[in-house]
Amino acid sequence: MSIHRDEHLEMCAALALGSIDEEDRRILERHLAEGCPECERALADFSSSVVALAASSPAMAPSPAMRARVLDAVKDVAPGGAIAERPMTDRGRVVPMERRRVSGSTWAWAAAAAALAVVTMLQWNAAERLRADLAQGRKQLADLELRLAEERRWAEVMSAPDARAAELVITPAGVQALKARAVYDPRTKNAVIVFENFTPPAGKDYELWAMRPDGVASLGVVKTDAEGRATMRLENLGAADTLSGFAISLEPQGGSPNPRAPSGPVVMVGKLGG
Numbered sequence: 001m002s003i004h005r006d007e008h009l010e011m012c013a014a015l016a017l018g019s020i021d022e023e024d025r026r027i028l029e030r031h032l033a034e035g036c037p038e039c040e041r042a043l044a045d046f047s048s049s050v051v052a053l054a055a056s057s058p059a060m061a062p063s064p065a066m067r068a069r070v071l072d073a074v075k076d077v078a079p080g081g082a083i084a085e086r087p088m089t090d091r092g093r094v095v096p097m098e099r100r101r102v103s104g105s106t107w108a109w110a111a112a113a114a115a116l117a118v119v120t121m122l123q124w125n126a127a128e129r130l131r132a133d134l135a136q137g138r139k140q141l142a143d144l145e146l147r148l149a150e151e152r153r154w155a156e157v158m159s160a161p162d163a164r165a166a167e168l169v170i171t172p173a174g175v176q177a178l179k180a181r182a183v184y185d186p187r188t189k190n191a192v193i194v195f196e197n198f199t200p201p202a203g204k205d206y207e208l209w210a211m212r213p214d215g216v217a218s219l220g221v222v223k224t225d226a227e228g229r230a231t232m233r234l235e236n237l238g239a240a241d242t243l244s245g246f247a248i249s250l251e252p253q254g255g256s257p258n259p260r261a262p263s264g265p266v267v268m269v270g271k272l273g274g
Contacts, residue, residue: 004036009122012043042125154233157192160185166245166270173250174267180248184272186240192233193246199228200250207255209262210237211245211271218259222248245271 011028014020020028032039157163168180177197184191193208200206206222224230237243247269249262256263 157185157190164272166272168268168270173265182246190235195230197228198224207251209247221255
């Protein structure tokens, strides 16, 4: 499909007015054949505008001489619709027709009105595109404001005055490159955990656990990027006296089948500071 350009709209206008040159006609026909909804709509609008202009032209009555010739010709038609026989001398006679002149001012007015309609349509299309771009820009701005508000909300967790932090320590079952740090805000009961170098072995996943007085509870599988980095933002983890720290285990892909107990080795553990 060829790319739509503003020149195509100008060609549509010229085609509707009957003033398009042959080269532009071929270009426009190829463009329309490949499918362009915007040009099809514009061509329909331009054509209807030209028809409306033609219909608005004042009606012109035939001259008395023309009326007489037409009535004379009607007399030669038989009742059944057949043409009546006439003497051979009259057959094939060409009835001269007078040409009716349309004043130059009428044509000038029609051409100016048609040109105005075309310019108005082009400006309307440009305004529609501008309105669409403006609406898209407002939507993007609203989305950015929401994302900014969300980032601020989680930044407040990291900088909360009563925040409790935990540096997770590697266990004998863990890999030395692993790094993880957790921050928990007792006021909002939210936490942020940052992971580094957590690319799991093939067929495995790392899983995060909340350490509670009555045992542990799964907080989900750690999803990392290509560099092994990840950030988990957790909401409503409960009151401070129900959360003592975090642990990480290495599980089969998809995590432990038991959300209340790791099935693989625990590789990191850390208690929240006061």
